Amino acid sequence: MRIGMISESLEDYLEIIYNLIDEGNIARVKDIAARKNVSMSSVTPALRRLAKEGLIKYTLRSDVELTGEGKKLAARIVDRHEFVKHFLVSLMKVPEAIAERDACIFEHYMSPETFRRLVVFFEFVDTCGMDIRDRFEQYRRNMESTGASDPCTSPDCRNTEMGSRHRRRWGQVKTLLMLKPGEKGRIARIQAPGAIRQRLIDMGVLPNVEIEMKRAAPLGDPIEIKLRGYHLSLRKEEAESIIIFPAQIEIREPDSGSGEYYG
Amino acid sequence: MRIGMISESLEDYLEIIYNLIDEGNIARVKDIAARKNVSMSSVTPALRRLAKEGLIKYTLRSDVELTGEGKKLAARIVDRHEFVKHFLVSLMKVPEAIAERDACIFEHYMSPETFRRLVVFFEFVDTCGMDIRDRFEQYRRNMESTGASDPCTSPDCRNTEMGSRHRRRWGQVKTLLMLKPGEKGRIARIQAPGAIRQRLIDMGVLPNVEIEMKRAAPLGDPIEIKLRGYHLSLRKEEAESIIIFPAQIEIREPDSGSGEYYG
DNA sequence: GCTTTAAGTTAGACGGATCTAATTAGATGC
DNA sequence: GCATCTAATTAGATCCGTCTAACTTAAAGC
Ligand SMILES: [Mn+2]
Ligand SMILES: [Mn+2]
Ligand SMILES: [Mn+2]
Ligand SMILES: [Mn+2]
Secondary structure: OOOOOOOHHHHHHHHHHHHHHHOOOOEOHHHHHHHHOOOHHHHHHHHHHHHHOOOEEOOOOOOEEEOHHHHHHHHHHHHHHHHHHHHHHHHOOOOHHHHHHHHHHHHHHOOHHHHHHHHHHHHHHHHOOOOHHHHHHHHHHHHHHHOOOOOOOOOOOOOOOOOOOOOOOOOOOEEHHHOOOOOEEEEEEEOOOHHHHHHHHHOOOOOOOEEEEEEEOOOOOOEEEEEOOEEEEEOHHHHHOEEEOOOOOOOOOOOOOOOOOOO | OOOOOOOHHHHHHHHHHHHHHHOOOOEOHHHHHHHHOOOHHHHHHHHHHHHHOOOEEOOOOOOEEEOHHHHHHHHHHHHHHHHHHHHHHHHOOOOHHHHHHHHHHHHHHOOHHHHHHHHHHHHHHHHOOOOHHHHHHHHHHHHHHHOOOOOOOOOOOOOOOOOOOOOOOOOOOEEHHHOOOOOEEEEEEEOOOHHHHHHHHHOOOOOOOEEEEEEEOOOOOOEEEEEOOEEEEEOHHHHHOEEEOOOOOOOOOOOOOOOOOOO
């Protein structure tokens, strides 16, 4: 349990009581039980614990009231719940039901520092004038339709073998266009749809292949690269759609070399 | 506990075992206990539970090994831990130690959907060519130095009274510049430093004040607004730095009207 | 090979959070 | 005013995760 605080479970009870009252109902054991999906006989001891912490006023068989302290804590939890949910739904486009679940857990554990920064970031996104929401949505859709099936790039990739190169590295991501002449990288994904994507694949631009930036023409177009020993010329948009794995972190040799890997 | 999965505590044991082995050590009870900050006698039953789940190979008094299943689950947790931490540190600028703590909790609870989207968003930030990292950092710094003390805007504001207008609403945030002629809003913060900030404050542009956009000149500058009954003319940059509370959500009347509020 | 010591386990306890089954208190009906 | 019904509580159990204290094992010293 979080030191100096009440447990996640108790916080949820408090949140439910707050919401019930806020909605104009009275907070009865039965309704609390229903919302938390527990039996009534679990609610009674929970109320006792909350009362012991001075967060509610509880007398046997009468409806529950929040104390000043209780209101404050409950409001704080609800506040976080609503923010996180809104963040996930409106910006990250997480499905509502899932965002609801995630929010109702993060609300208990997120540090004030992280919370504050997410709030500021959220505000930044809307006020910086860069249209981040729409641009991201476009990127995401594109990614879902093109890159979702790439092995080891999907977040649910599990072919992580210990000591091998199979764990992902989370350094800053780059596009091929960002590499300096002479700089090398390993391809993570191609973030481009349809014809461009196909053309690149035909030229051998595939995940896990090593690629080297040779030079860019004065205006940044075309770009000369080296790949599997060949030299190729790419247009700027093409280079921009090739995502490179972050390479800052040293990769250790796998105990038993197994050919294909990434990292 | 998360349905069909092991508890947070067990996942942490698994993660610790993984890390110990990954670092070239052997996973001994003593070291596991030290990392998890529990007594050795707490580790033994935990190992038994992990063994029962088929995640480790455990024989009394000999060092612990991960099974294939165990490695996969552990790597998944470590993967998430590292991503979340990196996200918080490198983008949100959460202090390392705090990000570490947050990450080591979210790793257990974040839904795959949320995780996947955060990963994509992280990639988007670096590859969209909009320089989001630097711009956000500038915004954040600015906010910390100017707006951090605004009551009720700071995430740790607790003067949330139930049934009153004191809970924050998390709709999309706007700047004054984004309001259409005739549209009203309530000021949340001034996101501007130094002289500009002072000038606005002197004119009565303060948090919680209602403000109305009257009209903008053809090129967006100057802008005419109404505030406390006065008409004022602002420059574009000034209007851009005035953050307006989201107003989409209906606010209910407080039971006992108390003058100052926001929402 | 005996002794010492460190590592690991077991025994026994506790608090939190849940359950089912049994009981009690109040409100409702008539 | 008593019978009935529903809401709430209590009793008693279980599992998890932790603790301290006592014990056992095995390695290290000599
Ligand atoms: Mn919750
Ligand atoms: Mn919640
Ligand atoms: Mn953890
Ligand atoms: Mn962790």
